[in-house]
Amino acid sequence: MKIEQAPPQLNRRAFIKKVLKGSVTGSLLLIYPMGGGDALDMLQPSTMPDMPEQIPGIRGKAYNIHERKFAFIVDITRCIGCGSCCVADKREYNVPDGYYRTWVERYIKDFDDQVYVDCPNGGLDGYQKPREDIDVQVRDTFFVPKLCNMCKETPCTQVCPVGATFTTPDGFVLMDSDRCVGCGYCIQACPYSSRFLNPVTHTAEKCTWCYHRVRKGLLPACVEVCPTGARKFGSLKDETSEVYKILKGPGVLTVLKEAMGTWPALYYLGARLEVI
Amino acid sequence: MSGFHEGSAMLLSNFVLPNDLHVHWSMMIVLYPYITGLVDGAFIIAALYYLFDIKTLKPVARFSLLFALAFLCCATIPLLLHLGRPERNFNMLLTPNPSSAMAGFGYIYAVSMGVLGFIVLFVYREDLVRLKQQSRGMMKLIYRLLTFDCDDLSPKAMALNERLIKILVGLGIPVAAVLHGYVGFIFGGVKANPTWSTPLMPVIFLFSACVSGISAIVLAYIVIRKLTGKAIDGPCIITCIKTLTGFFILAFSFEMLEVFSHSYLKSGYHHMVEGLLNGPLAASFWLWQVKICSGIPLVLLGVMAFIKLSQTRYNLLAAGVSAILLLQVFIMRWNVVIGGQLMSKSARGYTVFHPEWLDKEGILSVIVVMIIPFVILFVLGKIFPFWSDDRGESID
Numbered sequence: 264m265k266i267e268q269a270p271p272q273l274n275r276r277a278f279i280k281k282v283l284k285g286s287v288t289g290s291l292l293l294i295y296p297m298g299g300g301d302a303l304d305m306l307q308p309s310t311m312p313d314m315p316e317q318i319p320g321i322r323g324k325a326y327n328i329h330e331r332k333f334a335f336i337v338d339i340t341r342c343i344g345c346g347s348c349c350v351a352d353k354r355e356y357n358v359p360d361g362y363y364r365t366w367v368e369r370y371i372k373d374f375d376d377q378v379y380v381d382c383p384n385g386g387l388d389g390y391q392k393p394r395e396d397i398d399v400q401v402r403d404t405f406f407v408p409k410l411c412n413m414c415k416e417t418p419c420t421q422v423c424p425v426g427a428t429f430t431t432p433d434g435f436v437l438m439d440s441d442r443c444v445g446c447g448y449c450i451q452a453c454p455y456s457s458r459f460l461n462p463v464t465h466t467a468e469k470c471t472w473c474y475h476r477v478r479k480g481l482l483p484a485c486v487e488v489c490p491t492g493a494r495k496f497g498s499l500k501d502e503t504s505e506v507y508k509i510l511k512g513p514g515v516l517t518v519l520k521e522a523m524g525t526w527p528a529l530y531y532l533g534a535r536l537e538v539i
Numbered sequence: 540m541s542g543f544h545e546g547s548a549m550l551l552s553n554f555v556l557p558n559d560l561h562v563h564w565s566m567m568i569v570l571y572p573y574i575t576g577l578v579d580g581a582f583i584i585a586a587l588y589y590l591f592d593i594k595t596l597k598p599v600a601r602f603s604l605l606f607a608l609a610f611l612c613c614a615t616i617p618l619l620l621h622l623g624r625p626e627r628n629f630n631m632l633l634t635p636n637p638s639s640a641m642a643g644f645g646y647i648y649a650v651s652m653g654v655l656g657f658i659v660l661f662v663y664r665e666d667l668v669r670l671k672q673q674s675r676g677m678m679k680l681i682y683r684l685l686t687f688d689c690d691d692l693s694p695k696a697m698a699l700n701e702r703l704i705k706i707l708v709g710l711g712i713p714v715a716a717v718l719h720g721y722v723g724f725i726f727g728g729v730k731a732n733p734t735w736s737t738p739l740m741p742v743i744f745l746f747s748a749c750v751s752g753i754s755a756i757v758l759a760y761i762v763i764r765k766l767t768g769k770a771i772d773g774p775c776i777i778t779c780i781k782t783l784t785g786f787f788i789l790a791f792s793f794e795m796l797e798v799f800s801h802s803y804l805k806s807g808y809h810h811m812v813e814g815l816l817n818g819p820l821a822a823s824f825w826l827w828q829v830k831i832c833s834g835i836p837l838v839l840l841g842v843m844a845f846i847k848l849s850q851t852r853y854n855l856l857a858a859g860v861s862a863i864l865l866l867q868v869f870i871m872r873w874n875v876v877i878g879g880q881l882m883s884k885s886a887r888g889y890t891v892f893h894p895e896w897l898d899k900e901g902i903l904s905v906i907v908v909m910i911i912p913f914v915i916l917f918v919l920g921k922i923f924p925f926w927s928d929d930r931g932e933s934i935d
Contacts, residue, residue, distance in 0.1 A: 361560075361561075362557075362558060362561075363557045363558055366556075366557050368554075378552065378887075379552040379554075380552050380554035380885065380887055381552065381554060382554070382556070382557055385557045397552075409556075418729075418730065418731060420636075420638075421638045421639065422638075422639050422640065422641060422728070422729075423636050423639055424630075424631045424635065424636055424639045424641035424642040424644070425627070425630040425631055425634050425635070425636060425642070426634055426635075426636040427630075442627070442630060442634070443623070443624065443627075444622050444623065444624050444625075444627045444628060444630055444631065445622050445623015445624045445627075446621070446622055446623070446641065447563040447564055447621075447623070448639070448641050448725075450558075450563050451563065451564065451729050451731065451732065451880075452729055452730075452731055453731060453884075454730070454731035454884060455884065456556040456557075456558045456559045456883070456884045456885075457558070458558065459558045459561065460561070460563055460623055464623075465623030465624055466623055466624060467623075522807060523730060523731070524730075539885060539886050539887070
């Protein structure tokens with residue numbers, strides 16, 4: 264039996280009306296303030312209740328800076344090199360072009376154990392295409408996100424002549440750009456090249472693990488946007504946090520340049536021997 | 540099959556960490572240790588005469604002090620040009636971080652300046668009193684200030700003057716050593732950079748400082764005396780060159796010892812240091828610093844030590860050797876400061892440095908900064924007579 268379908272009710276006038284309505288509504292949505300659009304507004308205490316708490320146990324309690332301890336874990340086996348973390352970081356801090364608070368490196372290993380590393384534009388554009396400048400049979404490829412290691416024995420704070428960079432009691436290495444003289448000694452001292460001299464402010468700048476967000480119970484921007492959970496951050500005082508479980512668990516964790524004696528609070532899960 | 544850690548294999552990808560592409564310490568930081576080195580070396584000459592009583596150095600002793608003072612006045616200029624926020628430079632004195640080697644700079648510099656300034660005033664006291672009595676107007680006021688408005692040249696006062704000079708010069712030697720040794724330590728204390736991180740660094744800096752300072756005094760003495768048509772004191776030049784030879788042998792030995800240690804110990808990142816010296820620094824290190832600017836002076840100094848030459852030829856060679864050694868020390872500073880930063884902390888690659896002409900740390904600024912001490916020296920020469928024989932004394 265043949266099923267007859269009703270002809271579509273296509274009316275040119277109605278169609279154009281719908282398109283116009285849609286365009287106008289869409290345009291209004293783009294320009295109409297939606298609330299919470301401004302990053303600074305989002306962090307105001309008055310608007311905080313609207314934001315879900317990402318690090319439990321911080322909001323609504325007195326922050327005892329001496330009793331807090333945090334850790335950052337990068338799971339290399341999960342990173343897909345999308346660059347979302349780098350974009351989030353650049354937007355969070357308006358990082359000048361050509362300088363990086365965080366970046367993602369691409370490692371390629373061939374069958375002769377030769378390692379090829381690159382990091383075009385700090386990984387901001389994501390690794391969408393394979394490397395074309397090397398002609399080898401690729402055995403393995405992986406991505407390594409890098410950021411401040413938040414060392415316990417910090418070479419950068421040691422050498423700062425004016426004390427503009429300092430370690431907080433809860434373990435964050437931060438910068439006071441109002442005190443920095445821009446000598447660049449901390450940049451030389453950092454074994455991980457996490458620091459740079461901001462060409463606009465002429466002061467040293469570095470990743471802070473988004474301390475301003477953490478103090479409000481929010482995850483660092485790069486952790487929040489990571490689609491695969493390769494970047495993990497949490498409190499070591501919270502036994503339910505993922506970083507606590509990983510750090511206390513049997514898995515093998517490494518730190519970068521261990522021989523430097525810097526004792527980083529940034530750990531790597533699944534980092535190969537080639538990662539420096 | 541090559542291991543991942545094999546030097547040559549690691550370098551193929553030439554990976555430079557994204558923030559390492561910028562050379563943050565550029566030519567002004569090359570210039571700063573160069574200038575303090577000239578100060579130290581010149582002061583050593585003065586100290587050899589005033590403290591260790593090496594009489595043959597009398598003709599250049601006073602000039603060395605003025606030369607050191609002129610350059611010390613300019614030691615902070617490269618630093619101020621380098622700082623991102625130079626208007627905050629006093630923070631180093633007001634809120635120093637006690638754990639930072641760099642925080643000591645202001646204090647060390649201030650003490651050096653004070654000690655050197657007083658040495659000059661006491662050494663020149665007799666001349667200043669005489670010139671005060673001869674001069675009028677503004678110059679008289681200047682001399683009144685410089686003599687503390689005291690004309691006492693009695694034997695008792697002069698004996699006290701001599702004692703004060705000896706005490707101040709004795710104090711000045713450790714101060715000068717700290718001023719420049721500390722600059723070496725600024726680099727030697729950076730464990731993140733394998734080419735800098737060596738306890739030899741302050742020693743190398745100190746000896747090379749002596750080399751550059753003595754060379755500068757020899758060259759300046761010969762050139763100024765020639766230009767002003769005055770006699771050049773032979774024994775003085777010979778003593779200077781002998782001292783220079785000793786310091787240069789020490790400086791060069793330690794420079795080579797550092798390279799040899801890296802190569803022999805094969806400690807962490809040695810492949811990067813070797814790659815740096817044989818790659819980006821092949822011309823500036825091996826060719827210029829070692830072969831041309833160290834090899835040739837070693838031969839010439841050997842000739843001057845072992846072969847009898849006429850004083851004219853000896854002076855000519857002395858001026859030539861001094862000029863080459865001044866260049867050697869500058870290139871050495873360049874290779875340490877800029878060369879060390881070419882090596883990325885990725886341990887997989889090297890960046891490049893392109894000096895600019897018009898930048899505040901550019902080539903033009905370097906030239907201007909190096910001219911300023913000579914202008915100051917010229918002005919100082921109008922107040923303090925350079926040479927002992929300017930007042931009619933013999934230069935023996």
